[in-house]
Amino acid sequence: MSGYTNENKTCTCTLSDNCVHQAGIYNLTGRVGLQIPLLFGSLANDAPLLLTIPGIMVGCLPYNSILASNLECFYNQSCIDQIQIFMKGFSLVKPLLLSHFEQNTTVNDLFHQLFIESWNPMINFTGYFHICSPNPCTYSYNRRFNLFYIIITIISLFGGLKTILYFSTLVLVIFIQRIQNCINVQNTNDEHSTMNQTNERNQ
Known part of the structure; x- marks a missing residue:
């Protein structure tokens, strides 16, 4: 199919791949030398129409045709029976069950909703883990950050610094005192050593 004419409007596949037309079953029997018409929907070009298939579209690309179609015919047993007259394989097709989707909902909309009839969430964290x-x-x-959080953070920071300085200062003072004591002991030992040497010389 390279295009269609409908209501005095022509859509050509060479210009747009979104051309779609109502699907139908046509009678091509007995038309010698008939080629597939380039334009559908034009009575001058079409073969005699035997059956229109509601909701089913044909177009330039199968993908676009499917998305533009709906499934209303497949909810109706009489519509399926009419197709079975021309397509024997349809004898295995059964009508679709009723759905919360409208029967004229396009396949494109069904795709967007993932064909999901209803969600039944069941949360089980124990099973998940x-x-x-x-x-x-x-x-x-x-x-x-907000103002209250910043104030609390600053107070906590200064409180932590105060605690660190308190203990570090205490350790530093003790360390300095020990060094001072070591120096004093060393000086005392040096003085005693000097006095002993002096006494030995005097003797």
Whole structure:
């Protein structure tokens, strides 16, 4: 199919691949030398129409045709029976069950909704952890700073510095005292050594 004419409007596949037309079954029997017409929907070019298939579209590309179609015919047993007259393989097709989707919902819309009739969520964290068996479990989240949080952080920071300085100063003082004591002991020993040497010389 390279295009169609409908309601005095012509769509050509060479200009647009979105050309679609109502699908139907045509009678090509007995038309000698008939070639597939380039334009559908034009009575001058079409073979006699035997059956229109509701909801089913044909077009330049199968993909676009499917997306533009709907399944309304497949909900109707009489529509399926009419197709079975011309296509014997349709004898195995059964009508679709009723759905929460409208019968004229396009396949494109069904794709967007993933063909899901209803969601039945069942949350089971115990089963999830049993199946996945994760070793660690961590999480993180982003949070913007606010004034209250900044004030608390600054107070905590200064409080931590105060505690660190308190203990470090105490350790530093003890260390300095020990060094001073060592120096004093060394000086005392030097004085005793000098006095002993002086006494020995005097004797």
